[in-house]
Amino acid sequence: MEHSVDDTICAIATPVGEGGIGIVRISGADAVEIAAHVVRPRNQRPLQQLESHRLYLSDVLYPESPLPLREGQGEGHIDEALVVIMRKPRSYTGEDVVEIQTHGGAWILQATCHGLIRHGARMAQPGEFTKRAFLNGRLDLTQAEAVLDTIQATTARSLQAAQSLLRGSLSQEIDTLREGLIHVLAHVEAGMDFAEEDITFIQAAEVQQALTDTQRVVEQLIASYEEGRLIREGIKVAIIGRPNVGKSSLLNALLKLDRAIVSDQPGTTRDVIDESMNVRGVPLRLLDTAGLRQTQDTVEGEGIRRTEDAIAEADVLLLVLDGADGVTDEDRAVFETYGSRRHLLVMNKMDLPESGTFSPLPLGEGQGEGPSQGKGEGPELVKVSARTGEGLDRLTSVIHSICLKEGLEAAPSVLVTRLRHKASLGQAHRSLEEAMRSLERKESGECVALDIRAALDALGEITGAVSTEDILDRIFQYFCIGK
Ligand SMILES: Nc1nc2c(ncn2[C@@H]2O[C@H](COP(=O)(O)OP(=O)(O)OP(=O)(O)O)[C@@H](O)[C@H]2O)c(=O)[nH]1
Ligand SMILES: [Mg+2]
Numbered sequence: 225m226e227h228s229v230d231d232t233i234c235a236i237a238t239p240v241g242e243g244g245i246g247i248v249r250i251s252g253a254d255a256v257e258i259a260a261h262v263v264r265p266r267n268q269r270p271l272q273q274l275e276s277h278r279l280y281l282s283d284v285l286y287p288e289s290p291l292p293l294r295e296g297q298g299e300g301h302i303d304e305a306l307v308v309i310m311r312k313p314r315s316y317t318g319e320d321v322v323e324i325q326t327h328g329g330a331w332i333l334q335a336t337c338h339g340l341i342r343h344g345a346r347m348a349q350p351g352e353f354t355k356r357a358f359l360n361g362r363l364d365l366t367q368a369e370a371v372l373d374t375i376q377a378t379t380a381r382s383l384q385a386a387q388s389l390l391r392g393s394l395s396q397e398i399d400t401l402r403e404g405l406i407h408v409l410a411h412v413e414a415g416m417d418f419a420e421e422d423i424t425f426i427q428a429a430e431v432q433q434a435l436t437d438t439q440r441v442v443e444q445l446i447a448s449y450e451e452g453r454l455i456r457e458g459i460k461v462a463i464i465g466r467p468n469v470g471k472s473s474l475l476n477a478l479l480k481l482d483r484a485i486v487s488d489q490p491g492t493t494r495d496v497i498d499e500s501m502n503v504r505g506v507p508l509r510l511l512d513t514a515g516l517r518q519t520q521d522t523v524e525g526e527g528i529r530r531t532e533d534a535i536a537e538a539d540v541l542l543l544v545l546d547g548a549d550g551v552t553d554e555d556r557a558v559f560e561t562y563g564s565r566r567h568l569l570v571m572n573k574m575d576l577p578e579s580g581t582f583s584p585l586p587l588g589e590g591q592g593e594g595p596s597q598g599k600g601e602g603p604e605l606v607k608v609s610a611r612t613g614e615g616l617d618r619l620t621s622v623i624h625s626i627c628l629k630e631g632l633e634a635a636p637s638v639l640v641t642r643l644r645h646k647a648s649l650g651q652a653h654r655s656l657e658e659a660m661r662s663l664e665r666k667e668s669g670e671c672v673a674l675d676i677r678a679a680l681d682a683l684g685e686i687t688g689a690v691s692t693e694d695i696l697d698r699i700f701q702y703f704c705i706g707k
Contacts, residue, residue, distance in 0.1 A: 230252075233250070234341065234346070235353070245325050246327065246333045247324065250324075253365050256272055256311075262340055274307075281676060282307045283304055283305070284301070284305045288302050300618065307325070308325075350701060358359065378507050381505035382455050385452065388638070398686050398687050400440070400689055402683050405438060411430070413669070416501065431663060439656045442652055442656070453643070457569050459539050464541055464562065465512060467492070470572040471513065491519070494524060495527065499512075506624060541566070543559060543570065547578055547607065569613075572609065572610055575611050604622065606619050606622055644686075645686050
């Protein structure tokens with residue numbers, strides 16, 4: 225961002241639309257000075273003289289307003305507000321911050337911002353308040369990201385992960401790793417300075433051990449990513465199968481909502497329908513899709529193309545079968561194409577008498593007795609009825625358990641929830657690998673030191689101990705304006 229950090233910024237911090245209260249935030253060296261042009265405390269004292277961290281009833285002024293100001297001082301009065309000044313460094317950004325709480329109407333909030341801009345503030349960029357909090361040392365990068373996760377959390381479990389991150393759980397882990405590596409680096413560099421040969425044998429063994437230990441922790445963190453991601457983003461479940469097996473009925477039944485069109489005509493669903501539900505605190509994103517079959521119909525063909533995209537993105541596939549019909553060639557085709565993906569077989573319409581046969585699909589023993597993937601027993605079959613609701617609770621709990629390890633809910637350790645963190649951990653891992661290889665090959669201490677430094681940098685990128693404008697831009701672009 226080419227915008228200066230010396231500017232005083234302002235933004236509407238509450239969602240657009242009508243609300244009881246709307247908040248305009250201002251942050252920067254001139255925040256109080258600028259706000260003083262727009263709000264006038266009812267106690268008649270200049271804004272600059274008010275105490276920090278206290279609310280003051282004030283008038284919001286805007287010259288273009290048709291309403292007369294109480295005192296008749298020329299500028300228009302548009303609303304009354306509660307105003308709070310938070311002087312640096314005890315504010316979210318670490319700078320002087322003013323928050324103006326008006327009634328939550330779009331026009332009032334925009335006019336308030338206009339007034340501030342006319343007196344020298346500029347509109348904030350997405351995430352700029354949080355970026356300043358980072359630059360001023362109020363938060364590290366994982367905590368800044370956790371602010372976004374907290375805003376976006378839709379379930380208890382995702383909020384819990386966000387809050388743990390916000391409290392610095394990952395940062396502490398990373399800082400400990402870095403401290404250890406800095407210690408090792410000092411060791412290696414001392415060897416370089418004082419020894420004739422680069423590194424003595426004893427030192428090499430110690431260094432090797434320290435690097436191995438660090439690497440093990442890095443591996444554990446990387447391994448937590450899969451679950452961490454699902455908890456943050458939600459488990460994406462695509463409901464797929466040939467036409468008319470009851471995919472849309474299943475979606476509706478799971479959501480307990482008449483969301484998708486259901487009919488006895490094969491080929492009803494065309495657009496992918498994406499809805500969220502909450503399963504034991506974890507967000508589940510359900511995708512209802514078009515029935516898979518060969519078709520000449522161009523619209524249905526486009527629906528199937530979209531279905532393929534949805535399948536590509538899904539974490540789990542629910543391969544739905546029709547319990548009354550048994551397995552058809554179309555079912556076999558679906559299974560052959562997608563059977564290698566993480567999936568569950570769902571036999572729908574169990575309220576109807578079973579007429580067909582299921583044997584041609586490699587089904588697991590003890591059907592419906594728990595997830596069997598990876599145990600060499602074939603995929604699990606869960607029997608349900610979208611019509612009566614039977615078996616649905618079991619279906620959701622099986623989805624939950626094949627995606628998330630049990631016990632994790634009870635004792636969340638540090639979870640890596642973002643690809644960015646995982647990528648940096650991967651980079652650190654590779655650099656540590658290199659360092660160890662150099663040690664084994666008895667290469668110069670300089671070589672080893674170089675790789676340890678690279679690992680330190682990669683870890684530092686996670687917390688922001690090492691950061692570039694490019695990394696910051698990528699992180700804060702996903703924030704809303706006003707946060
Ligand atoms: N008896 C019974 N009928 C069901 C059940 N689930 C769905 N049906 C019926 O099966 C037919 C097809 O249901 P849909 O949900 O539209 O099937 P779909 O798989 O979404 O079909 P497409 O969108 O065409 O691919 C409808 O007539 C439903 O009422 C069930 O559990 N029991
Ligand atoms: Mg459908």
